Amino acid sequence: MIATKIRALASRISFWFYALAVTLFLMLGVYTFRAAETLTSVDTFLWALPSGATGLIFALYGLHVVYSRSRLQGDPDAVDRIRLRRQSRLVLLAFLAFAGSAISVGGLYLREITETIRDQRFAQASTIAGLKAQQVEKWLFERSVEAETAAASIASLQGQASDSDRAQMTELLFAEWRARNPERRSAWLLAPDRRVLAFAGRAPEPEEIEPTLAAVRESGGAMRIVEMPGRNPATLRLAFIVPILDPATKQMRAVLSVRVDPALTLFKQLDETSSASPGEAVMLVRREGDDAVLVKAPPEAPVKAGQHISLKDKDRPAVQAVLQGNGVREGVDTIGTPVFSASHAIEGLPWFVVVRAPRAELSEPAWQSMSSMGLHIAGSVVVAGLMLFVLWATQRADMASLKARHLEERAAIAKHFEQMVQGARDSVILADPAGRIVEVNPAAMAAYGYSPEEIRKLTVRDLRADAARKDLEAQWKLSDSVKGAVYETTHQRKDGSTFPVEVSNNAVVVNDRTYRQAYVRDITQRKALETELHRIARVQEALQAANSLLLRAKTEDDLYSGMCDAIVKIGGYRMAIVVMANDDVAQTTRVAAFVGPYGGPMQRRDVTWGSGEGSEGVVGTAIRTGRVQVNQNIAVNTRVARWREEMLGEGVQSYIGLPLHVDGRVIGALTIYSEMPYAFDAAELRFLTQLADDVSYGVSALRAHKVSSAALP
Template sequence: MIDMRLSRPARISLGYLATAVLWILVSDELTATLIPDRETHFLVQSWKGLGFVTVTALVMYALMRTPAPTAEVVPDRHGAVLLGLTFLLLVALIAGTGTLAYRHQAAAFKQQQLSQQAAIADLKAVQIRTWVGQGRQQAEMLRRDPDLLEAARRLATDAAQDAARHVRLHFNALLETGEWTAIGLYAADGRPLLQAGEARAPESALRQAIAQTAAGGGFRLNDVHPVDAAGLAYRIDFLLPLPEAAGVLVLSADPLALLFPMAQSWPIPSDSSEALLLRVEGDDVAFITPPRRSGARPTERRVPLADTAFASHLVRKKGDGIYEGRDFRGVEVIAAFEAVPGTPWHIEAKTDTDEVLRPLRRQAGQIFSMVLLAIGISALFVVLLWHNRQAAHAASERLAQAERAALALRFEALFQQARDIILLVDPAGRIVEANEAALAAYGYTAEEIRARHVRDLRDPDTLDSLDRQFSAADRPGGVQFETMHRRKDGSLFPVEISSRVVEIDGQRFRQSFIRDIGERRRAEETVRRQLDELRRWYEATLDREGRIGELKAEVNELRQRLGEPPRYGQPQDAAPPAGAHPSGAVRT
């Protein structure tokens, strides 16, 4: 029959081809997903290809240098599983390390971006607060001008042009700075008393602000509002009441000229970042500065506060801070909100999340390439280790076989030549093996005793304890006990058994060392009988001597009653008679 098996070089080549195809398909898809940046993607692809060629070349060299295993070598399946698990563990460790490194960098990078957003929002809030404060200071300086107060009192009653001329000079000096479009003095009902700069009739929003300022008596900011029907011109007004209800001072500025550029400028280059000036109007957030590329006019764009899809919802719920959410376009952004003190405004500094994470994706691509390279090197080492292990296993297997054969011969000799009975019993209690001493003790042949259960060797009167003793052999130290065994002819003899569980070729057996203690029992019985006889002789001797002593004592007592001297003396070192008190009195 024709041998259709592929040669070893053919198998290696096919394995390399399959690995290369799988690598190209999987790695290209992953890098395209993780690294959208074209420049970084090209760099990673180059390093990825170089790493793959290097690793596979080393693996091919190792495979070709390693001789093919012979037919006699038994595959080391346990070692293969261990090496496979080791490789998987290395892959898990490398991937875990890469993941942790990425997460650490991602957390640090994200925290840096969040801090940057917060710093920009805070910077904008400080700039706008400073600008508002400077405008208020200029209004305060004008309000403290005595000429202005005198002109206001006179203008409220008559048209004193000579009094207004000096005040108008002050107004024009401020207008020349370019910060203001108009400065005027108005009566509490909104009538213009004195104006400089652009001449415009006070619109309804300004008249309402003038009345509120005159009634409230403090500084007021008339927020950004349109001043023409077309919505092309906008103004913001700074209002201060004059003492003694002489009128209200109004400084007007064009927000498109200074406030909006100040709020919208971004300190670092960015494609999607922008700062927006917001204010809450009822249940909506109004965009005072129009969002970039929205085409909206100032204060025209609004977002409901109740819409949880937008980051502004979080501002209402949690206050100022840094949030991740969607802006009015529905695009994911990182936004920092900061209130502008002394105004109804908030600054929102936002950047598209995609732009924020773009550098992080480059780092992810680099980490991914390093992880793949480390896994490839680990695979190379595992392959080399596997082939070395196979070669060592083949040599050690041959040596182990020779050692096992010699050990089996020595064990068999020791097992059979032992003077004590040795039984090998399976978990069911069947006798598997017995030595020569066992055959001689029980009177069975080798075939007969292997067909027996341990119950067949026990005295029927001791079977109640068999199960307990059989289970006790499974303890770490085994068990030792005495019992009665029965020979083939039915005769009984006492034995001492030491039994424990042993494992042979992956199976558990009970190995019992049994010693015939009949001779020892007979010797113990002889010694016990001799001790009993000695004890009886000793007690009889003591009783005879005690009786003689008692008779002598009675004779001496009778002679004393008759008035005669005692016949028997009592030596000081003589033992008192049996039953006598230690003082010398005889027990009756």
């Protein structure tokens, strides 16, 4: 009575402690999901899932344990094992629920910090892109002013000197102007009729004059800035084209084209300007047809200026800039590294400034901020784990008692097994209800090649060959019957080799538990004998068919073809061929009949029956010597080296050459091919020799009948 009251009191206390734990987890879960609602990204809810999922599983399983405690009935040992497993699972789930809640809180905090930093860096990148664009526009404005100033100076010379003097003065002006700024690569003064009035630096090519004049005409007399490719595709020149007008008539008297290299100052200024991060890079891009073209590539990048990028690569920052214009977006760089970029259009040119930085910069500061909080969370989890470990340690007494009962059970099983099967010649295996191997006899260890410790770690499935495992469940259930089950299957040894077995499986009850006791017999020799008998039976059947053919054949060709057909289709061989010896100087052969999966032998002309090359094989030797020739293993026989690869490729492993004797001489050979090495044993050789003798007799009879028929009037 007192023990019953104590157990009831312990149950109530454990229930209220469980209810308190569930309440705390629910409160923490509500806080976590409310915190997730304040964030905008979808994956923030994934951070909330560890807390919700582990807390829910803990609550549901705890309810199951509490309300099913009084319903456990049956064997006391089984009930104790069930209770112990449930308590261990409940402790583990409590720890996982706490750890999941800690992970959710830390993850949501990390996500919030990451999004804040992301927004700040996007705004910063957009500002930098705008400043870089202003820097480019300022540079363009300054060069435009310089070009217009030079044009005004040249215009003032038009009415003050002769043509030759004006040309000299202009070239002097050009030389002085270029010397002051190295980025001014060349200057041309062109007449409307395509004449070159003066130049400094590289002289204009004839094909460059008309596009320059056309640019002025299209601008309606205003200055134009035109992008001109250099001789090197990676070299860029900007042409500042200014028309020089007659003050009186307003007609165009000349055109000034100044070519400037922006890489000397502008591009360096863009790269040297301080950036928000060491990984940030600046590039200039423009659109050309269906491509984005790099006007300026990032320093130390694998891509170079002038490289084209297809607009189909919409994750590339350059493509995003020319397609979407100003803005900040995420993508990947040339080598596939995730990046974010900001782009800004440039006034006066169809260019975009793109500021690119690694996407890792968005998360690294957050992880650094999270390190201290992570230490606190990890410490809390460790403390909770230690507390739960103390709780788990109180169950060790029950576990020790349960283990003692298991040892007693195992001792009873071992004694029973040892008395019955230790001396058996067949393999005997005892498996528990789950299929785990409990005991085996010495014959089983010898048959499978495992030590006692190794084989007790396996299941009955592990002893089966891969192809035979699909039948295990059905055959396992058959042993539940009173008479047990007897079936054949294939097992495998430790070294991976397989062998056929006959299994006699019965159910054995030990200490109220149902085990399976299997007697396993190796039937390799029996299967080999069955195979040999089946093969001999097929040869005999082919021999009977051949004898019947002797009575029906009207011609030698009918006899040869029928024999080959019977050998392959009835005898089960790979191929059969009848080769006849030609009575010529070269001692060649011809194919009289062939049945098989490929037609190679029908086209072969390199087999002879003399003593030269091509006669060393089985066919030539059988015709030349008049004796049966056998090649039991083509893969290692050097006599067939010239035909080995062809025959192995067609599945031939061995073959036999049987000479055909007619009127005391050899007229040819019957050759039979097999898919197995060493296929022709003594018994089969006798049957096949008899078959060749029958063919020889049939040929003799057909020839005699032909002679006698010809002699009749």
